[in-house]
Amino acid sequence: MQVDGEMYAVAGPAVSPGPIHLIVEQFPAHLPEGLAVWRDGGRLRSTDWQIDLTRAAVYAPRLPGPSELQLAAPVLRAMRERLEIPEDLSRYWEPVRRAVAAGELTAARELLEGRGGGLTPTGDDVLAGILLVHAWRGDDPGELAEVAHAAATTNLSRSFLAWAARGQSLAPVHDLVDRAAAGDRFGFDRAAATVSAIGGSSGVALLWGIGLAATATGGGAAITRWRAGAGPPVRSRP
Structure with a gap:
């Protein structure tokens, strides 16, 4: 509402x-x-x-900083490699990947905004993940806010995008990055499963956006230990 x-x-x-x-x-x-x-x-x-509302606790998650994002990036990239491309975005996926790799957020927004199904369209969920990573790495808040507010989508999606531009998302998303940065595999697996189960496809799409942007962000930590097992139980789209 x-x-x-x-x-x-x-x-x-x-x-x-x-x-x-x-x-x-x-x-x-x-x-x-x-x-x-x-x-x-x-x-x-x-x-x-x-x-x-006077008794309500204000939601204020701890935001990861650039150094934590650098530690988490290889784990998030490995997670992305296990995800299937969302079916309703397949025709746009390669240009989206190129735009994110080049840091062209406006181009990524134009490709993703309002596309796909769901209460929050799949493309918007991917864009939210991208904006989160850019916010965490310290990009200009005003520029990120412009990308979010310019999205041609529903009011609900635009609100989520605006908060993503400020670096805020659902609690398990923040837990996911914290666990990845800390090297906590069990906690990461659990958080990834929780996020992937959100909505019909929203959680997986959000993970895709985070993974894409984390790949562009970089990070040189070894990821062998994350690939040794089956990996996080991330649910792919049917």
Whole structure:
């Protein structure tokens, strides 16, 4: 829902925290399409329910810095090599790869924006992963924000992209990078499985964007130990 220019995704406690997620103990019983919702002081209200925002903890994940991203990059590249190209983006994939490798984010946005299926289109999820990596490596925040806000897509997707441009995503995404940088294989495998299971294809597409941008970012750490086993249980698209 969009209220006073802010986007909220209201969800129950089973959903991972994220920058636009409003996690509630009990989900409102009545949320019909087009329901009027407004801010009333510290409350989010409709005609039938209200949510007290004053007791809500603000989501503020720790963002990886350039040095941590450098450590994580080889692991993220190895992860990417196990992913299948999203079917609904296959015809655009090679130009997307070239644009990301060259650091041409506007070109990547134009190729990806609004493409594919899902509540957040597949292309937008890939673009979000790309923006996250560029934010973590310290690229100009204003330029990243311009790429996100210019995306020709839904308000929901654009909101996710705007937060990605600030370096924020769902909690398991941050855990994924932290575990990769720390050399925690078990934790990385678990985080990769969690992210890949998000939505019908959103999580895998997000991993694709992170992997593509991490490849362009570089990083020279050895990855032999990550390839020794089966690797993270990343779910590919059918």
